[in-house]
Amino acid sequence: MIIDLRSDTVTKPTKGMLDAMITTQVGDDVYKEDPTVNALEMRLAKMFGKDEALFFPTGSMANQAALKLHTNPGEQVICDKYAHIYNYEGGGASFNSGISCKLIDGHRGMFTAEQAEASINPPDFYHSPLTSLIAIENTTNKGGGAYWDFEALTRIKEVTDKHNLGYHLDGARLWNALVATNETPKQYGELFDTISVCLSKGLGCPMGSVLIGNKELMQKAVRVRKILGGGMRQIGYMAACGMYALDNHLSRLEEDHKKAKAIAETLSKLSKIKHVEPVDTNIIIFELNDDVNELEFINKLKEKHIYIIGMGSNKLRMVTHLDYTDNMHEMVLSILKDF
Ligand SMILES: *Cc1c(COP(=O)(O)O)cnc(C)c1O
Numbered sequence: 001m002i003i004d005l006r007s008d009t010v011t012k013p014t015k016g017m018l019d020a021m022i023t024t025q026v027g028d029d030v031y032k033e034d035p036t037v038n039a040l041e042m043r044l045a046k047m048f049g050k051d052e053a054l055f056f057p058t059g060s061m062a063n064q065a066a067l068k069l070h071t072n073p074g075e076q077v078i079c080d081k082y083a084h085i086y087n088y089e090g091g092g093a094s095f096n097s098g099i100s101c102k103l104i105d106g107h108r109g110m111f112t113a114e115q116a117e118a119s120i121n122p123p124d125f126y127h128s129p130l131t132s133l134i135a136i137e138n139t140t141n142k143g144g145g146a147y148w149d150f151e152a153l154t155r156i157k158e159v160t161d162k163h164n165l166g167y168h169l170d171g172a173r174l175w176n177a178l179v180a181t182n183e184t185p186k187q188y189g190e191l192f193d194t195i196s197v198c199l200s201k202g203l204g205c206p207m208g209s210v211l212i213g214n215k216e217l218m219q220k221a222v223r224v225r226k227i228l229g230g231g232m233r234q235i236g237y238m239a240a241c242g243m244y245a246l247d248n249h250l251s252r253l254e255e256d257h258k259k260a261k262a263i264a265e266t267l268s269k270l271s272k273i274k275h276v277e278p279v280d281t282n283i284i285i286f287e288l289n290d291d292v293n294e295l296e297f298i299n300k301l302k303e304k305h306i307y308i309i310g311m312g313s314n315k316l317r318m319v320t321h322l323d324y325t326d327n328m329h330e331m332v333l334s335i336l337k338d339f
Helices: 015-022 035-047 059-070 092-097 113-118 150-162 174-181 185-191 215-227 236-248 253-267 294-303 326-337
Strands: 052-056 076-080 100-104 131-137 166-171 194-198 209-213 273-276 283-288 309-312 315-319
Touching (some): 015 236, 035 052, 035 185, 035 209, 052 059, 052 215, 052 236, 059 131, 059 166, 059 194, 059 215, 092 100, 131 150, 150 166, 166 185, 174 185, 209 215, 253 273, 253 315, 253 326, 294 309, 294 315
Parallel strands (some): 076 131, 131 166, 166 194
Antiparallel strands (some): 052 209, 194 209, 273 283, 283 315, 309 315
16 A cells, blocks of 8 residues: 655545536536536635636636736736745746746745835846736645635735736635635635646646636636637536535535644654644644755655655655545654654
């Protein structure tokens, strides 16, 4: 048995999800004739109190489309130095939208309204790129699954209003933040112009992300998705997984968070480990002592059939998820205790 804690994307569809998939109705979604996709999009738009939602194959494509909706070539997006849109989307911001990122040196992937406002280039100073967007990530991936204080997000919204900037949320793991804080999707819908959410992470779908926003922006989103090659045909089979996951896999995220906290507690007692970052949701990031070799540590765990991943600079990551069972959890805790 392999215990795969590299990411919450390694999950496989459950029996219930597979059943939902094969019994659903599909059509050609490029003609907007897939009833399951239409239902999923409408459900998510309503859930967030927005006009429209659009199904994408990946979270990267949903974010990339959002960047394009908010910017023109040569302009600039403000984000944290840990942001997924900057670190992990293959340079897509510059490739697809011709924009640059102004990085904020934040804390665990999060920053303040003051930092955001100080990063805006004066619009009449034509030597600098024109700032057109602020992008937030919640929870933060490289920041160790941290969630934002909602008040801080509201204060940044005041900055975007004052300076007439777009406000995008990369909510790949927003579900984890919602479950951990008891905040509602509508609260987020009121704040942000666009929100991307992943179905293929904590919710356990094989693929799919959804971009949510109001009509004016979202009308353009269909064309941008087409340009990026993301117009899909009978994709309702995948949307059915999303519907099933929203019904069945949302509130259980709490279990993932509990397990992650227990792993962190065990790790913090190990002599080989210098520091374990605070665990807010389902991601555990920890740093090894300087004299411990990262690759050796990973391979030693691999010998015990536990897979984890390196994040660079002697930091390692574990992520709990739907396929990480109670049994596996007991095994991991007992293996780690004498590691
Ligand atoms: C996973 C992730 C995405 C999307 O990734 P895909 O692999 O393209 O679906 C976007 N943002 C964050 C913060 C993520 O963790």
